[in-house]
Amino acid sequence: MNISRSLQCGHAERPIGIFDSGVGGLTVFKALRARLPGEHLLYLGDTARLPYGTKSAESVTRYALRAASHLAERGVKMLVIACNTASAIAMPVLVREFAPLPVIGVVEAGAEAAVRTSQSGHIAVLATESTVLGGAYERAIKALCPGARVFSQACSLFVALAEEGWIHGPLVEAVVREYLHPLLEEKKRDGLDCLVLGCTHFPLLKETIAQVAGAGVMLVDSGETVARAVEKLLAEQRLTLGQSTRGGARFLATDGVERFARVGSLFLGERLAAQDVERVDL
Protein backbone atom coordinates (compact mmCIF):
# COMPACT_ATOMS: atom_id res chain seq x y z
CA MET A 1 0.00 0.00 0.00
CA ASN A 2 0.99 3.61 -0.31
CA ILE A 3 0.72 5.20 3.12
CA SER A 4 1.24 8.75 1.87
CA ARG A 5 -1.58 8.35 -0.62
CA SER A 6 -3.84 6.93 2.06
CA LEU A 7 -3.20 10.03 4.16
CA GLN A 8 -4.83 12.14 1.51
CA CYS A 9 -7.94 10.02 1.76
CA GLY A 10 -10.58 9.96 4.47
CA HIS A 11 -10.00 9.35 8.14
CA ALA A 12 -10.89 5.65 8.02
CA GLU A 13 -8.42 5.13 5.16
CA ARG A 14 -5.54 6.02 7.45
CA PRO A 15 -3.41 3.17 8.78
CA ILE A 16 -3.47 1.69 12.27
CA GLY A 17 -0.11 2.36 13.90
CA ILE A 18 1.37 -0.55 15.83
CA PHE A 19 4.37 0.00 17.98
CA ASP A 20 6.70 -2.46 19.69
CA SER A 21 10.26 -2.44 21.01
CA GLY A 22 11.21 -4.93 18.32
CA VAL A 23 9.78 -7.79 16.31
CA GLY A 24 7.69 -9.39 19.08
CA GLY A 25 4.74 -7.12 18.31
CA LEU A 26 4.46 -8.84 14.94
CA THR A 27 2.41 -11.47 16.79
CA VAL A 28 -0.09 -8.64 17.43
CA PHE A 29 0.27 -7.43 13.83
CA LYS A 30 -0.54 -10.95 12.63
CA ALA A 31 -3.67 -11.18 14.79
CA LEU A 32 -4.82 -7.74 13.60
CA ARG A 33 -4.35 -8.66 9.96
CA ALA A 34 -6.29 -11.89 10.45
CA ARG A 35 -9.20 -10.13 12.15
CA LEU A 36 -9.18 -6.90 10.11
CA PRO A 37 -7.87 -7.84 6.66
CA GLY A 38 -9.13 -4.61 5.10
CA GLU A 39 -7.16 -2.27 7.35
CA HIS A 40 -3.84 -0.67 6.47
CA LEU A 41 -1.22 -1.45 9.11
CA LEU A 42 1.91 0.55 9.86
CA TYR A 43 4.28 -1.29 12.18
CA LEU A 44 7.19 0.34 13.97
CA GLY A 45 9.80 -1.77 15.80
CA ASP A 46 12.20 0.25 17.94
CA THR A 47 14.95 -2.30 17.41
CA ALA A 48 17.76 0.18 18.12
CA ARG A 49 16.64 0.39 21.76
CA LEU A 50 15.28 -3.10 22.43
CA PRO A 51 14.73 -4.79 24.75
CA TYR A 52 12.53 -2.49 26.83
CA GLY A 53 11.93 -5.30 29.33
CA THR A 54 15.07 -4.67 31.35
CA LYS A 55 15.13 -0.85 31.06
CA SER A 56 13.97 1.70 33.64
CA ALA A 57 10.46 3.18 33.57
CA GLU A 58 11.89 6.57 32.68
CA SER A 59 13.77 5.25 29.63
CA VAL A 60 10.81 3.15 28.47
CA THR A 61 8.49 6.17 28.67
CA ARG A 62 10.92 8.35 26.71
CA TYR A 63 11.35 5.70 23.99
CA ALA A 64 7.60 5.03 23.75
CA LEU A 65 6.83 8.75 23.36
CA ARG A 66 9.33 9.06 20.50
CA ALA A 67 8.00 6.01 18.69
CA ALA A 68 4.37 7.04 19.11
CA SER A 69 5.15 10.58 17.89
CA HIS A 70 6.68 9.16 14.76
CA LEU A 71 3.55 7.11 14.02
CA ALA A 72 1.31 10.09 14.82
CA GLU A 73 3.30 12.23 12.38
CA ARG A 74 2.66 9.62 9.72
CA GLY A 75 -1.07 10.14 10.26
CA VAL A 76 -2.24 6.92 11.88
CA LYS A 77 -5.88 6.77 12.97
CA MET A 78 -5.15 4.72 16.08
CA LEU A 79 -2.14 3.69 18.15
CA VAL A 80 -1.71 0.08 19.24
CA ILE A 81 0.98 -0.35 21.89
CA ALA A 82 1.95 -3.95 21.14
CA CYS A 83 4.88 -3.85 23.56
CA ASN A 84 3.83 -5.14 26.97
CA THR A 85 6.55 -3.23 28.78
CA ALA A 86 5.65 0.09 27.11
CA SER A 87 1.97 -0.63 27.60
CA ALA A 88 2.53 -1.47 31.27
CA ILE A 89 4.59 1.62 31.97
CA ALA A 90 3.75 4.40 29.52
CA MET A 91 0.01 4.06 28.76
CA PRO A 92 -1.24 6.99 30.91
CA VAL A 93 1.36 9.31 29.38
CA LEU A 94 0.65 8.11 25.83
CA VAL A 95 -3.12 8.48 26.21
CA ARG A 96 -2.69 12.01 27.57
CA GLU A 97 -0.10 13.13 25.01
CA PHE A 98 -1.87 11.86 21.91
CA ALA A 99 -5.52 12.56 22.76
CA PRO A 100 -7.88 12.49 20.90
CA LEU A 101 -6.01 9.75 18.99
CA PRO A 102 -7.28 6.42 20.35
CA VAL A 103 -4.57 4.39 22.09
CA ILE A 104 -4.93 0.68 22.85
CA GLY A 105 -2.42 -1.24 24.93
CA VAL A 106 -1.83 -4.97 25.20
CA VAL A 107 -1.99 -4.93 28.99
CA GLU A 108 -5.60 -3.70 29.29
CA ALA A 109 -6.73 -6.08 26.54
CA GLY A 110 -4.89 -8.99 28.16
CA ALA A 111 -6.29 -8.20 31.61
CA GLU A 112 -9.85 -8.14 30.24
CA ALA A 113 -9.38 -11.47 28.50
CA ALA A 114 -7.88 -13.01 31.63
CA VAL A 115 -10.80 -11.94 33.80
CA ARG A 116 -13.23 -13.30 31.19
CA THR A 117 -11.32 -16.59 30.98
CA SER A 118 -10.57 -17.43 34.61
CA GLN A 119 -13.19 -19.29 36.63
CA SER A 120 -11.23 -19.36 39.88
CA GLY A 121 -10.06 -15.73 39.73
CA HIS A 122 -6.54 -17.00 40.23
CA ILE A 123 -4.47 -15.77 37.30
CA ALA A 124 -0.77 -16.03 36.40
CA VAL A 125 1.07 -13.45 34.30
CA LEU A 126 4.32 -14.37 32.54
CA ALA A 127 6.17 -11.25 31.44
CA THR A 128 9.50 -9.43 31.28
CA GLU A 129 11.21 -8.17 34.39
CA SER A 130 10.11 -4.54 33.90
CA THR A 131 6.48 -5.48 33.28
CA VAL A 132 6.41 -7.63 36.41
CA LEU A 133 8.15 -4.98 38.55
CA GLY A 134 5.73 -2.32 37.30
CA GLY A 135 2.74 -4.41 38.41
CA ALA A 136 0.49 -3.08 35.61
CA TYR A 137 -1.18 -6.43 34.85
CA GLU A 138 -1.98 -6.95 38.50
CA ARG A 139 -3.53 -3.46 38.73
CA ALA A 140 -5.48 -3.87 35.47
CA ILE A 141 -6.83 -7.30 36.49
CA LYS A 142 -7.79 -6.15 39.99
CA ALA A 143 -9.48 -3.05 38.60
CA LEU A 144 -11.80 -5.36 36.65
CA CYS A 145 -12.09 -8.06 39.33
CA PRO A 146 -11.08 -6.82 42.79
CA GLY A 147 -11.14 -10.34 44.26
CA ALA A 148 -8.70 -11.76 41.72
CA ARG A 149 -5.38 -13.17 42.83
CA VAL A 150 -2.52 -12.49 40.45
CA PHE A 151 0.71 -14.41 40.39
CA SER A 152 3.43 -12.73 38.29
CA GLN A 153 6.57 -14.37 37.00
CA ALA A 154 9.42 -12.71 35.07
CA CYS A 155 10.70 -15.06 32.35
CA SER A 156 13.72 -13.22 30.95
CA LEU A 157 15.08 -16.16 28.96
CA PHE A 158 11.90 -16.60 26.91
CA VAL A 159 12.77 -13.53 24.79
CA ALA A 160 16.19 -14.92 23.85
CA LEU A 161 14.71 -18.38 23.17
CA ALA A 162 12.04 -16.95 20.85
CA GLU A 163 14.54 -14.76 18.97
CA GLU A 164 16.88 -17.72 18.59
CA GLY A 165 13.98 -19.72 17.12
CA TRP A 166 14.26 -22.29 19.92
CA ILE A 167 10.59 -22.91 20.60
CA HIS A 168 10.29 -26.69 20.95
CA GLY A 169 12.30 -29.57 22.35
CA PRO A 170 13.62 -30.74 25.71
CA LEU A 171 15.88 -27.75 26.30
CA VAL A 172 13.05 -25.25 25.83
CA GLU A 173 10.80 -27.41 27.97
CA ALA A 174 13.41 -27.41 30.74
CA VAL A 175 13.60 -23.59 30.70
CA VAL A 176 9.80 -23.28 30.70
CA ARG A 177 9.55 -25.80 33.54
CA GLU A 178 12.11 -23.85 35.58
CA TYR A 179 10.08 -20.62 35.33
CA LEU A 180 6.67 -22.28 35.72
CA HIS A 181 7.63 -24.34 38.75
CA PRO A 182 6.22 -21.94 41.43
CA LEU A 183 3.15 -21.39 39.27
CA LEU A 184 2.45 -25.11 39.05
CA GLU A 185 2.56 -25.21 42.84
CA GLU A 186 -0.10 -22.46 42.88
CA LYS A 187 -2.17 -24.45 40.42
CA LYS A 188 -2.04 -27.55 42.60
CA ARG A 189 -2.64 -25.70 45.86
CA ASP A 190 -4.94 -22.97 44.83
CA GLY A 191 -6.74 -23.56 41.55
CA LEU A 192 -4.78 -21.21 39.30
CA ASP A 193 -6.54 -21.66 35.95
CA CYS A 194 -5.44 -18.86 33.59
CA LEU A 195 -2.05 -17.81 32.30
CA VAL A 196 -1.50 -14.52 30.49
CA LEU A 197 1.36 -14.42 27.98
CA GLY A 198 2.37 -10.91 29.00
CA CYS A 199 5.12 -10.40 26.42
CA THR A 200 4.69 -10.45 22.66
CA HIS A 201 7.63 -12.83 22.34
CA PHE A 202 5.95 -15.51 24.41
CA PRO A 203 3.27 -16.69 21.92
CA LEU A 204 6.10 -18.37 20.00
CA LEU A 205 6.61 -20.65 22.99
CA LYS A 206 2.88 -21.13 23.46
CA GLU A 207 2.78 -24.86 22.71
CA THR A 208 5.57 -25.68 25.13
CA ILE A 209 4.12 -23.38 27.80
CA ALA A 210 0.67 -24.99 27.39
CA GLN A 211 2.19 -28.45 27.63
CA VAL A 212 4.11 -27.63 30.83
CA ALA A 213 1.17 -25.74 32.39
CA GLY A 214 -0.98 -28.81 31.74
CA ALA A 215 -4.73 -29.33 31.53
CA GLY A 216 -6.94 -26.90 33.39
CA VAL A 217 -4.86 -23.82 32.63
CA MET A 218 -6.12 -21.59 29.78
CA LEU A 219 -3.60 -19.40 27.96
CA VAL A 220 -4.38 -15.78 27.06
CA ASP A 221 -2.43 -14.52 24.06
CA SER A 222 -2.41 -10.74 23.85
CA GLY A 223 -2.37 -10.64 20.03
CA GLU A 224 -5.86 -12.03 19.66
CA THR A 225 -7.30 -10.01 22.55
CA VAL A 226 -5.84 -6.74 21.23
CA ALA A 227 -7.21 -7.44 17.76
CA ARG A 228 -10.68 -7.80 19.23
CA ALA A 229 -10.32 -4.57 21.24
CA VAL A 230 -9.15 -2.70 18.13
CA GLU A 231 -12.08 -4.01 16.09
CA LYS A 232 -14.54 -2.86 18.76
CA LEU A 233 -13.01 0.59 19.13
CA LEU A 234 -12.84 1.16 15.36
CA ALA A 235 -16.53 0.32 15.10
CA GLU A 236 -17.42 2.63 18.01
CA GLN A 237 -15.51 5.51 16.49
CA ARG A 238 -16.76 4.77 12.94
CA LEU A 239 -13.17 4.34 11.81
CA THR A 240 -13.56 0.87 10.31
CA LEU A 241 -12.39 0.61 6.74
CA GLY A 242 -14.74 -1.23 4.39
CA GLN A 243 -13.81 -4.91 4.29
CA SER A 244 -13.99 -4.77 0.49
CA THR A 245 -10.54 -3.18 0.40
CA ARG A 246 -7.41 -5.23 0.82
CA GLY A 247 -5.27 -3.77 3.57
CA GLY A 248 -1.62 -2.95 3.09
CA ALA A 249 1.29 -3.32 5.44
CA ARG A 250 4.40 -1.34 6.01
CA PHE A 251 7.24 -2.02 8.43
CA LEU A 252 9.57 0.48 10.04
CA ALA A 253 12.59 -0.33 12.20
CA THR A 254 15.06 1.87 14.04
CA ASP A 255 17.96 -0.55 13.55
CA GLY A 256 19.22 -2.94 10.85
CA VAL A 257 16.49 -4.06 8.43
CA GLU A 258 18.14 -7.42 7.71
CA ARG A 259 17.85 -8.66 11.27
CA PHE A 260 14.31 -7.25 11.53
CA ALA A 261 13.31 -9.20 8.43
CA ARG A 262 15.05 -12.40 9.49
CA VAL A 263 13.84 -12.58 13.11
CA GLY A 264 10.54 -10.91 12.18
CA SER A 265 9.76 -13.78 9.81
CA LEU A 266 9.73 -16.14 12.83
CA PHE A 267 7.10 -14.00 14.55
CA LEU A 268 5.06 -13.32 11.46
CA GLY A 269 5.11 -16.95 10.42
CA GLU A 270 5.91 -16.02 6.84
CA ARG A 271 8.87 -14.63 4.98
CA LEU A 272 9.56 -10.93 5.36
CA ALA A 273 12.24 -9.47 3.07
CA ALA A 274 14.69 -6.75 4.12
CA GLN A 275 13.47 -4.54 1.30
CA ASP A 276 9.99 -4.56 2.85
CA VAL A 277 11.38 -2.82 5.91
CA GLU A 278 12.20 0.89 6.09
CA ARG A 279 14.91 2.12 8.43
CA VAL A 280 13.90 5.21 10.45
CA ASP A 281 15.87 7.29 12.96
CA LEU A 282 14.03 8.35 16.10
Added chain:
Amino acid sequence: MNISRSLQCGHAERPIGIFDSGVGGLTVFKALRARLPGEHLLYLGDTARLPYGTKSAESVTRYALRAASHLAERGVKMLVIACNTASAIAMPVLVREFAPLPVIGVVEAGAEAAVRTSQSGHIAVLATESTVLGGAYERAIKALCPGARVFSQACSLFVALAEEGWIHGPLVEAVVREYLHPLLEEKKRDGLDCLVLGCTHFPLLKETIAQVAGAGVMLVDSGETVARAVEKLLAEQRLTLGQSTRGGARFLATDGVERFARVGSLFLGERLAAQDVERVDL
Protein backbone atom coordinates in the same frame (compact mmCIF):
# COMPACT_ATOMS: atom_id res chain seq x y z
CA MET B 1 37.89 8.15 44.92
CA ASN B 2 37.10 11.66 43.84
CA ILE B 3 37.45 11.77 40.07
CA SER B 4 37.18 15.55 39.79
CA ARG B 5 39.98 15.98 42.33
CA SER B 6 42.13 13.46 40.49
CA LEU B 7 41.72 15.46 37.30
CA GLN B 8 43.51 18.36 38.90
CA CYS B 9 46.45 16.08 39.59
CA GLY B 10 49.07 14.75 37.19
CA HIS B 11 48.44 12.73 34.06
CA ALA B 12 49.07 9.35 35.68
CA GLU B 13 46.62 10.21 38.47
CA ARG B 14 43.78 10.29 35.99
CA PRO B 15 41.43 7.31 35.88
CA ILE B 16 41.36 4.54 33.31
CA GLY B 17 38.01 4.72 31.51
CA ILE B 18 36.30 1.38 30.91
CA PHE B 19 33.29 1.21 28.68
CA ASP B 20 30.79 -1.56 28.06
CA SER B 21 27.22 -1.82 26.80
CA GLY B 22 26.15 -2.95 30.26
CA VAL B 23 27.41 -4.83 33.27
CA GLY B 24 29.35 -7.56 31.42
CA GLY B 25 32.45 -5.37 31.25
CA LEU B 26 32.66 -5.60 35.02
CA THR B 27 34.50 -8.90 34.45
CA VAL B 28 37.18 -6.74 32.72
CA PHE B 29 36.95 -4.16 35.53
CA LYS B 30 37.54 -6.93 38.07
CA ALA B 31 40.61 -8.25 36.23
CA LEU B 32 42.01 -4.70 35.93
CA ARG B 33 41.54 -4.03 39.61
CA ALA B 34 43.24 -7.31 40.52
CA ARG B 35 46.23 -6.59 38.29
CA LEU B 36 46.48 -2.83 38.84
CA PRO B 37 45.16 -2.19 42.35
CA GLY B 38 46.66 1.31 42.51
CA GLU B 39 44.82 2.67 39.45
CA HIS B 40 41.63 4.70 39.55
CA LEU B 41 38.93 3.11 37.43
CA LEU B 42 35.93 4.85 35.91
CA TYR B 43 33.41 2.39 34.49
CA LEU B 44 30.58 3.35 32.14
CA GLY B 45 27.81 0.86 31.30
CA ASP B 46 25.53 2.01 28.48
CA THR B 47 22.61 0.09 29.98
CA ALA B 48 19.97 2.28 28.28
CA ARG B 49 21.05 0.90 24.89
CA LEU B 50 22.15 -2.64 25.72
CA PRO B 51 22.58 -5.16 24.29
CA TYR B 52 24.86 -4.08 21.47
CA GLY B 53 25.25 -7.69 20.33
CA THR B 54 22.12 -7.73 18.19
CA LYS B 55 22.33 -4.13 16.90
CA SER B 56 23.63 -2.92 13.53
CA ALA B 57 27.23 -1.79 13.04
CA GLU B 58 26.05 1.77 12.45
CA SER B 59 24.13 1.92 15.75
CA VAL B 60 26.95 0.28 17.70
CA THR B 61 29.47 2.80 16.33
CA ARG B 62 27.22 5.74 17.21
CA TYR B 63 26.66 4.46 20.75
CA ALA B 64 30.35 3.69 21.29
CA LEU B 65 31.39 7.18 20.17
CA ARG B 66 28.96 8.80 22.60
CA ALA B 67 30.10 6.66 25.52
CA ALA B 68 33.79 7.17 24.76
CA SER B 69 33.26 10.94 24.43
CA HIS B 70 31.69 11.02 27.86
CA LEU B 71 34.68 9.24 29.40
CA ALA B 72 37.11 11.47 27.50
CA GLU B 73 35.31 14.56 28.83
CA ARG B 74 35.81 13.21 32.33
CA GLY B 75 39.55 13.22 31.69
CA VAL B 76 40.48 9.55 31.52
CA LYS B 77 44.09 8.72 30.62
CA MET B 78 43.16 5.63 28.61
CA LEU B 79 40.05 4.06 27.11
CA VAL B 80 39.36 0.36 27.56
CA ILE B 81 36.61 -0.94 25.28
CA ALA B 82 35.41 -3.83 27.41
CA CYS B 83 32.45 -4.52 25.13
CA ASN B 84 33.36 -7.15 22.55
CA THR B 85 30.75 -5.95 20.08
CA ALA B 86 31.91 -2.31 20.26
CA SER B 87 35.53 -3.42 20.15
CA ALA B 88 34.85 -5.66 17.13
CA ILE B 89 32.99 -2.97 15.22
CA ALA B 90 34.07 0.51 16.34
CA MET B 91 37.79 0.24 17.20
CA PRO B 92 39.19 1.96 14.08
CA VAL B 93 36.78 4.89 14.50
CA LEU B 94 37.46 5.18 18.25
CA VAL B 95 41.25 5.10 17.80
CA ARG B 96 41.02 7.81 15.12
CA GLU B 97 38.55 10.03 16.96
CA PHE B 98 40.27 10.01 20.33
CA ALA B 99 43.97 10.04 19.32
CA PRO B 100 46.33 10.56 21.07
CA LEU B 101 44.32 8.98 23.92
CA PRO B 102 45.33 5.29 24.05
CA VAL B 103 42.46 2.93 23.25
CA ILE B 104 42.57 -0.79 24.06
CA GLY B 105 39.89 -3.21 22.91
CA VAL B 106 39.04 -6.67 24.17
CA VAL B 107 39.16 -8.19 20.69
CA GLU B 108 42.83 -7.44 19.98
CA ALA B 109 43.83 -8.57 23.47
CA GLY B 110 41.76 -11.75 23.14
CA ALA B 111 43.17 -12.54 19.70
CA GLU B 112 46.75 -12.18 20.98
CA ALA B 113 46.06 -14.47 23.91
CA ALA B 114 44.40 -17.04 21.65
CA VAL B 115 47.35 -17.15 19.26
CA ARG B 116 49.71 -17.49 22.25
CA THR B 117 47.58 -20.27 23.76
CA SER B 118 46.73 -22.46 20.76
CA GLN B 119 49.18 -25.16 19.72
CA SER B 120 47.19 -26.40 16.73
CA GLY B 121 46.27 -22.95 15.38
CA HIS B 122 42.65 -24.07 15.38
CA ILE B 123 40.72 -21.61 17.53
CA ALA B 124 37.04 -21.22 18.41
CA VAL B 125 35.41 -17.91 19.25
CA LEU B 126 32.14 -17.80 21.18
CA ALA B 127 30.53 -14.37 20.90
CA THR B 128 27.33 -12.42 20.26
CA GLU B 129 25.67 -12.41 16.87
CA SER B 130 27.02 -8.97 15.86
CA THR B 131 30.58 -9.84 16.87
CA VAL B 132 30.46 -13.07 14.87
CA LEU B 133 28.88 -11.41 11.83
CA GLY B 134 31.50 -8.63 11.93
CA GLY B 135 34.32 -11.20 11.79
CA ALA B 136 36.69 -9.02 13.85
CA TYR B 137 38.13 -11.89 15.93
CA GLU B 138 38.86 -13.89 12.82
CA ARG B 139 40.62 -10.91 11.21
CA ALA B 140 42.59 -10.10 14.39
CA ILE B 141 43.68 -13.73 14.88
CA LYS B 142 44.67 -14.17 11.22
CA ALA B 143 46.60 -10.88 11.25
CA LEU B 144 48.77 -12.38 14.00
CA CYS B 145 48.82 -15.94 12.65
CA PRO B 146 47.85 -16.17 8.97
CA GLY B 147 47.66 -19.96 9.06
CA ALA B 148 45.15 -20.04 11.92
CA ARG B 149 41.71 -21.56 11.45
CA VAL B 150 38.95 -19.77 13.30
CA PHE B 151 35.60 -21.27 14.08
CA SER B 152 33.04 -18.71 15.28
CA GLN B 153 29.80 -19.45 17.07
CA ALA B 154 27.12 -16.96 18.13
CA CYS B 155 25.72 -17.91 21.56
CA SER B 156 22.86 -15.45 22.04
CA LEU B 157 21.33 -17.22 25.03
CA PHE B 158 24.50 -17.01 27.14
CA VAL B 159 23.88 -13.30 27.80
CA ALA B 160 20.39 -13.95 29.18
CA LEU B 161 21.64 -16.92 31.23
CA ALA B 162 24.44 -14.86 32.81
CA GLU B 163 22.13 -11.93 33.59
CA GLU B 164 19.59 -14.30 35.13
CA GLY B 165 22.36 -15.73 37.31
CA TRP B 166 21.86 -19.19 35.81
CA ILE B 167 25.47 -20.30 35.49
CA HIS B 168 25.48 -23.91 36.70
CA GLY B 169 23.28 -26.96 36.58
CA PRO B 170 21.81 -29.30 33.98
CA LEU B 171 19.76 -26.64 32.18
CA VAL B 172 22.78 -24.38 31.64
CA GLU B 173 24.84 -27.38 30.60
CA ALA B 174 22.19 -28.31 28.02
CA VAL B 175 22.27 -24.81 26.49
CA VAL B 176 26.07 -24.80 26.41
CA ARG B 177 26.10 -28.26 24.86
CA GLU B 178 23.65 -27.13 22.15
CA TYR B 179 25.90 -24.24 21.10
CA LEU B 180 29.18 -26.14 21.48
CA HIS B 181 28.04 -29.17 19.52
CA PRO B 182 29.57 -28.18 16.12
CA LEU B 183 32.69 -27.01 17.90
CA LEU B 184 33.14 -30.36 19.64
CA GLU B 185 32.97 -31.99 16.22
CA GLU B 186 35.79 -29.69 15.10
CA LYS B 187 37.77 -30.65 18.18
CA LYS B 188 37.40 -34.35 17.45
CA ARG B 189 38.06 -34.04 13.73
CA ASP B 190 40.56 -31.26 13.60
CA GLY B 191 42.38 -30.60 16.86
CA LEU B 192 40.64 -27.42 17.93
CA ASP B 193 42.39 -26.58 21.20
CA CYS B 194 41.53 -23.01 22.20
CA LEU B 195 38.24 -21.28 22.90
CA VAL B 196 37.95 -17.50 23.20
CA LEU B 197 35.15 -16.19 25.41
CA GLY B 198 34.38 -13.34 23.04
CA CYS B 199 31.72 -11.63 25.15
CA THR B 200 32.20 -10.19 28.62
CA HIS B 201 29.10 -12.02 29.84
CA PHE B 202 30.54 -15.41 29.07
CA PRO B 203 33.18 -15.67 31.83
CA LEU B 204 30.27 -16.22 34.25
CA LEU B 205 29.56 -19.49 32.45
CA LYS B 206 33.25 -20.38 32.27
CA GLU B 207 33.09 -23.48 34.46
CA THR B 208 30.21 -25.00 32.55
CA ILE B 209 31.77 -24.11 29.19
CA ALA B 210 35.11 -25.63 30.26
CA GLN B 211 33.37 -28.78 31.43
CA VAL B 212 31.45 -29.20 28.16
CA ALA B 213 34.48 -28.32 26.00
CA GLY B 214 36.43 -31.00 27.88
CA ALA B 215 40.13 -31.65 28.34
CA GLY B 216 42.46 -30.36 25.66
CA VAL B 217 40.62 -27.08 25.09
CA MET B 218 42.07 -23.99 26.80
CA LEU B 219 39.73 -21.08 27.53
CA VAL B 220 40.78 -17.48 26.89
CA ASP B 221 38.99 -14.97 29.10
CA SER B 222 39.25 -11.43 27.75
CA GLY B 223 39.28 -9.79 31.20
CA GLU B 224 42.67 -11.15 32.16
CA THR B 225 44.20 -10.58 28.72
CA VAL B 226 42.99 -6.95 28.58
CA ALA B 227 44.35 -6.28 32.05
CA ARG B 228 47.77 -7.45 30.89
CA ALA B 229 47.60 -5.30 27.76
CA VAL B 230 46.61 -2.24 29.81
CA GLU B 231 49.49 -2.82 32.25
CA LYS B 232 51.97 -3.02 29.37
CA LEU B 233 50.68 0.08 27.62
CA LEU B 234 50.60 2.14 30.82
CA ALA B 235 54.23 1.23 31.45
CA GLU B 236 55.24 2.09 27.88
CA GLN B 237 53.55 5.46 28.06
CA ARG B 238 54.78 6.12 31.63
CA LEU B 239 51.21 6.45 32.79
CA THR B 240 51.38 3.86 35.57
CA LEU B 241 50.24 5.17 38.93
CA GLY B 242 52.50 4.27 41.88
CA GLN B 243 51.32 1.04 43.45
CA SER B 244 51.53 2.69 46.86
CA THR B 245 48.20 4.41 46.24
CA ARG B 246 44.92 2.59 46.65
CA GLY B 247 42.89 2.93 43.49
CA GLY B 248 39.34 4.16 43.53
CA ALA B 249 36.35 3.06 41.50
CA ARG B 250 33.37 4.87 40.14
CA PHE B 251 30.46 3.45 38.18
CA LEU B 252 28.29 5.24 35.66
CA ALA B 253 25.17 3.83 33.98
CA THR B 254 22.84 5.27 31.36
CA ASP B 255 19.79 3.47 32.75
CA GLY B 256 18.42 2.46 36.17
CA VAL B 257 21.10 2.26 38.86
CA GLU B 258 19.23 -0.40 40.88
CA ARG B 259 19.39 -3.01 38.14
CA PHE B 260 23.01 -2.07 37.37
CA ALA B 261 23.92 -2.66 41.01
CA ARG B 262 21.94 -5.90 41.30
CA VAL B 263 23.08 -7.60 38.09
CA GLY B 264 26.50 -5.94 38.31
CA SER B 265 27.11 -7.65 41.66
CA LEU B 266 26.94 -11.02 39.87
CA PHE B 267 29.68 -9.96 37.45
CA LEU B 268 31.81 -8.22 40.04
CA GLY B 269 31.53 -11.12 42.44
CA GLU B 270 30.84 -8.74 45.33
CA ARG B 271 28.00 -6.51 46.42
CA LEU B 272 27.58 -3.25 44.57
CA ALA B 273 25.04 -0.81 46.03
CA ALA B 274 22.76 1.42 43.93
CA GLN B 275 24.20 4.50 45.64
CA ASP B 276 27.65 3.59 44.27
CA VAL B 277 26.31 4.02 40.73
CA GLU B 278 25.76 7.39 39.06
CA ARG B 279 23.10 7.77 36.38
CA VAL B 280 24.30 9.69 33.31
CA ASP B 281 22.44 10.70 30.15
CA LEU B 282 24.28 10.25 26.87
